[in-house]
Amino acid sequence: SERTLSIIKPDATERNISGLIIARLEGAGLRVIAQKRVWWKKKDAQAFYEMHKGQDFYKGLIQFMTSGPIVLQVLEGEDAIARNRAVMGRTNPVDAEPGTIRKDFGVNMQRNSVHGSDSPESAKREIGLCFKKSEIV
Numbered sequence: 114s115e116r117t118l119s120i121i122k123p124d125a126t127e128r129n130i131s132g133l134i135i136a137r138l139e140g141a142g143l144r145v146i147a148q149k150r151v152w153w154k155k156k157d158a159q160a161f162y163e164m165h166k167g168q169d170f171y172k173g174l175i176q177f178m179t180s181g182p183i184v185l186q187v188l189e190g191e192d193a194i195a196r197n198r199a200v201m202g203r204t205n206p207v208d209a210e211p212g213t214i215r216k217d218f219g220v221n222m223q224r225n226s227v228h229g230s231d232s233p234e235s236a237k238r239e240i241g242l243c244f245k246k247s248e249i250v
């Protein structure tokens with residue numbers, strides 16, 4: 114099986130719907146094998162999203178991701194990366210397929226409720242940034 118890094122974003126924790134999102138992930142066959150609620154400092158968000166530096170949405174993204182608590186998770190399952198991205202739906206909630214997390218809970222292109230690693234390389238990097246080995250069980 115495979116592992117991926119998932120984030121429940123500030124727009125979702127603010128509305129108290131973390132549990133609804135976790136139920137969707139579990140329903141899709143993903144297992145939460147690490148989880149913690151944190152409030153990122155600017156430097157944490159900048160390190161995580163370094164690949165987006167220079168994009169027009171970057172500054173707003175850093176501001177948003179530090180605007181409230183988030184839930185960091187490691188998910189495990191068969192094809193976890195693709196499986197998670199399928200249940201998340203497209204980046205922009207209006208483009209997301211019916212029944213996906215972003216379609217049902219996302220507010221807009223920025224406030225889209227969840228993050229999921231997009232490749233095995235990203236997953237490895239993001240999991241390493243967010244969790245110690247001993248926190249993944």
Ligand code: ATP
Pocket residue numbers: 170174203204222223224225227228229230231
């Ligand atoms: P994520 O990386 O969060 O899983 P993604 O891979 O679908 O989402 P990316 O292109 O990696 O999307 O962008 C990262 C995040 O930056 C998006 O989830 C969204 O919150 C924000 N973002 C991306 N594009 C835009 C945009 N055009 N306007 C506003 N915010 C954006």
Ligand code: MG
Pocket residue numbers: 229231
């Ligand atoms: Mg991405």
